[in-house]
Amino acid sequence: MWSAVQGPALAQPTPVMALAVADMNDALNSQGYTQAAWWNRIPISAWGLLVVTSICCNVLVGYGARGAGATARLLMVLPVVVCISFLLIADIDSPRGGLIHVTPQNLVSLSQSLPRQ
Secondary structure, eight states: OHHHHHHHHHHSOOHHHHHHHHHHHHHHHHHHHHHHHHHSOOOHHHHHHHHHHHHHHHHHHHHHHTSTTOOHHHHTHHHHHHHHHHHHHHHHHOTTSSSOOOOOHHHHHHHHHSOOO
């Protein structure tokens, strides 16, 4: 893609061509950031730490609930909070799926403004 822009930019150095070169540079940077997001996932050891933490927290809640007559509603607070935090961590780890979706509105409007060929 870079070679497709480089030749015409060197042949005709105008402000419009400079803008096209800058936009191509931004597109290549965006591709690099996307690739880095796919490579830099949450490591397995971090997932293991999250699982061990959740098991320990739930064991401690169960151990504490055997005495003092804790209510069922109060006992559900910690497991629900741990589940929500794990859900959000897992959502960060999946860039194309999950609960949080961000639409690239600038790229959508650009694609709609370009003439169809």
